[in-house]
Amino acid sequence: MKLTILIFFVFLYSKVYAFNCAELWTKGFPVDGYKESFPCNEYDSVDIPSGKLRIFYASGISREDVETLMPMIKKAAVDSHLVYGRFDNLPPSTIIYTGLKSPKGFNAEVPFFHAEDYEPRPVLVFTNIKTESLEQQQQTIAHEYFHVFQSSNFAKSWFEKSAAWWVEGSADFFSNLVYPKTNREWANAEAYDSDVPLFSQSSQYSTTAFFQSMSNSWSGTEGVLSLLNNQDKTDSPHSFDGQWKGLSKFTSIDMHFEKFAKEFSLNKIQDTGGGYLNTHFVQPLVKAIPEFDSTQNIEVHSFVVNEYRYKLLMGYRYFVTTHSMDDSNSTFNYLHEGKDKNWQSFYPSYPAVIDLSCKD
């Protein structure tokens, strides 16, 4: 009789003390339909310089999910802290495996507008993540933790609309610093659209290609962080014009973008973990041979990687001039497809001459 009572008591005890994750934020749990109540269990908690990193899972998920996903989530969150902590402190956060399918189709999400500044940043992991390999899952968590980093190191108002090009692209790039060999971001880099400016990419993740190229330069990863900070100071952050201005006034951006464009065209953007990103033009613009004694104008836009191909004829002399339609300095390069592909610059000694005329 005594034994029966004891077992019943233990069962009741464990039920009562499951946690309500909706109480972590004054706005409730950050998924519609669960604002008031989200029963969860604490898996672990880790001390970090700013406070605590807490790890939860939804009550009622399978034992298999607890045993496979939770160690991965903990490891990836801690790994991210170790890498991003070199740049600056991360705020306290709470990462929760929700056991839910994401209403927006995300594998994971950081709805940090949901949290007050004094509350832990929410990091939600959805069942969608199970479609990825273990390595990809870890890099996904690292991507989300860069959003946590962004949330305390850049102004909150910047994480809207047009700023997405750097919010997502930089999160992809930095997640690769945590897991350099995984290359989950490669498919995103491949989606970079050469027809539109860097800050108007329809695939917001694709700009990881630019950040990778820039970090490989003398400016390094610190230079990338400095560029992101620079974006904070433009006059109208949520407009095409604001993004253009923010980029244009960044020191040496012309050199960085020129380097990116050259590497882009040659598939030479080296990945942190080795190998090269697969970048390609949407479609090379092959131009007709300019006729004798004629002029052809090409209008190119800032921060666009353009490729025009001309077949030049022997017996002619070609003059190439560039001029900027605004006040910015512009550089103009051509790729000579000779034996050894190499870029040669027309700037600053233009008009440049490509002389294929008969010499004798």
Ligand SMILES: [Zn+2]
């Ligand atoms: Zn993201």
